[in-house]
Amino acid sequence: MAARIPRKTASRSATQPSGNGKLRRKKGTETSANIQTIGGYLIQRLQDYGIRDLFGIPGDFVLQFYGLLEESPIRVIGTTREDCAGYAADGYARVNGMGAVCVTYCVGGLSLCNSIAGAYAEKSPVVVISGAPGMEERRSDPLLHHKVRDFNTQREVFEKITVATASLDDPLTAFREIDRCLEAAARYKRPVYLELPRDRVHSQPMYPYTPRPEKYESNPQALAAAIEEAVTRLEAAEKPVLVAGVEVHRFGLRKPLLQFAEKHDLPICATLLGKSVVSEKHPLYVGVYEGAMGRETVRRFVEESDCVILAGTFMSDINLGIFTAHLDPAKCIYVTSEQLRIGYHHFHDVRLNEFVQGLGKAKLKVVKRPLPQxxxxxxxxxxxxxxxxxxxxxxARINELLDENMVVVADVGDSLFGASDLTIYRHTEFISPAYYTSMGFAIPAALGVQVANQALRPIVLVGDGAFQMTCLELSTVLRHNFNPIVIVLNNKGYTTERFLQEGPFNDILNWNYHRLPDLLGGGWGFEVHTENELDQALNASLSNQEAFSLLNVHLEMTDISPALKRLAQRMSKKI
Structure with missing residues (x-):
């Protein structure tokens, strides 16, 4: 069937954003009196950390806080499901620096767990705000709806998937607990959890509160010793290389690290999770290093190095090509926010940012290594x-489509592994769950990305299985006039799993994905079988600036990228 002809987007109600596809920012009416309440102080501190938008779904235990949000400058983006709100807040955090999600007690909060677990695993700082039963009603009526075992159950669950939790049940300590958790999110780049009983939203502390931010600095002797040893190794190396990971972006270290590499003509690679931390158009960029799963030229270039700087990298199975990477620890400088190891020497109390900045200031001479052809x-x-x-x-066609104003948001499977060879123009314009690998991430995450930066247009790559999990978040995308180009790789089921173990459990119902705009009442849909239809559909999608475009691209069930084929061969041996 030929590509569907684009049609006009359905009309919106008067209460929805319209016109130029831009989300309108509210004018704040937060009063000083509100700021002195627990709810008001929390809203003010979210803004202090750069959070201008919040995702979620209201419920009775959090309605009072939603009322305060409505009066504040923070925009609330309602989603179709709580897990989608979590993915959206995660995508927002990866662009903005920190994100937030607000839901009701247990039925909302526990639905968030998977998306927040992914944010924890991949170091994306998301502030989880959950309503809760009031303290007085807990005493008078313990059999309240939404409760699981006891009133602490949800908080205890989140203790395992966040870096800090707090119940804001005491006005004397609530402000301090808010600051403690937000500081932890900023320091560790991981989610935090704040539980707000509904009868404490408007509570005020009895005494004035003055924030006392903590300072986290390196041990100066350990820092100096680490930099000295790193300099010695770099100067002795004949084939140095820098492998940049996702923490380079999370901790805002792209600029100093890039300046260091440029100063010494140091070749740069990236991990799959860290793809695009450096522009892939940069003259020093070599490619994505992922062991035997990636390009052979990149693998050899990194593994033949006598000094590999692993900066902010996750040593995970996916990043290391299912552990096909052969990196000699004796030749590595491994520095992250959690540890610093140079060869077999471990350095404690050395901060990632201070090590990178100190290395950039150090005087050293590095051998210029030619880049591979x-x-x-x-x-x-x-x-x-x-x-x-x-x-x-x-x-190949998507690669030609990309420019400086586009961000690729890739889901799990060939949407991710096939995209590893795409050329990303600017830094941090490739977003994926490349470590946690949770299906269904891409569409709601793309919503968060475009809310955070409306100048970026998402190219969303998603398999048909992942699409069926969270596709209705396109309803929120349509409501706010966002315009991602969503490309469904339709290979009739869970193709990655098929190559691990064949069976009918990998089959799913084949939807008419391109007809979803008809259901939602807006957007453009295209069914694609041939290269000509693909070219026409993408050209039409580029012209459509008013709403999302959805391409249903039919692929053979066994047609996968070389990277996924290598991954499947390795993983199938472990099944």
Whole structure:
């Protein structure tokens, strides 16, 4: 079937944003009296940390706080499901620096757990705010709705997937607890949990409160010793290389690390989770290092190095190509927010940012290493009119589509692994759950990305299985006139799992994905079988600036990218 002809987006109600596709910012009416309440202080501190938008779904235990939010400058973006609100807040945090989500007690909070667990695993600072039963009603009526075992159950669950939790049940300590948790989110780049009983939203402390922010600094002797040893190793190296991980972005270290690399002509690679921490158009950029799962030229270049700086990297199975990476610890400088190891020497109390900045100021001479000659991954795309679309040709066409104003948001499977060879123009414009690998991430995360930066247009890559999990978040996208281009890799089921173990459990019902705009009442849908239809659909999608575009791209069930094929071969041995 030919690509569907774009049609006008359905009309919106008067209460919804309309016109130019931009989300309108509210004018704040937060009063000083409100700020002195627990709820008001929390809203003020969220703004102090740069949070301008919040995602969630209201419920009776959190309605009073939602009322305060409505009066504040913070915009509330209502989603279709709580887990989608979590993914959206995660995507927002990856662009903005910190995100927030607000839900009701247990039925809302416990629905958030998977998306917040992913944010914890991948170091994305999301503030979880949950309403809770009032303290007085707990004493008088213990059999309240939404309760699981006892009133502490939800908080205890979140203790396992956040870096700090607090119940704001005591006006004497609530302000201090808010500050403690927000400082932890900023310091560790991980989620935190705040539980607000509904009869404490408007409570005020009896005494004035003065914030006392803590300072976290390196041990100066340990820092100096670490920099000295790193300099010695770099100066002795003949084949140095820098492998940048996701923490370079999370901790705002891209600029000093890039300046250090440019100063010494140091070649740069990235991990899959850290893809795009440096622009892939940069002359020092080599490629994504992921062991034997990635390009052979990149693998050899990194593994032949006699000094590998692993800066802010996660040593996870996916980042290391299912542990096909062969990195000699004796030749590595491994520095993250949690540890610093140079060879077999461990340095304690050394902060990642201070080590990177100190290394940049150090005087040293580094051998200039020539970059490897690499073949073009994708050939120029000239559509063959009746040729069926293949995975390789799909990504070749997407690669030509990308520019500086686009951000790629990739879900799990070939949406991620096939996208590892795409060329990302600017830094931090590739977003994926490449460590936690939770299906259903991409569409709600793209919502969060575009709320955080409306100048970026998301290209959303998602498999049909993942799409079925969270696709209705396109309803929220449509409501706010956002315009992502959503490309569904339709290979009729869970293709990654098929290559691990075949079975009918990998099959799903094949939807008419391109008809979803008809259900939602807006957007553009295209069904794509051939290269010509793909080219026409993408050209039409680029022209459509008013709403989302959805491409249902039919692929053969066994057609996968080389990277996914290598991954499946390794993982199948572990099943």
């Amino acid at each position: 690499q073949k073009q991954t994708f050939e120029a795309f000239k559509p063959k009119p009746d040729a069926p679309v293949t995975t390789h040709r799909l990504f």
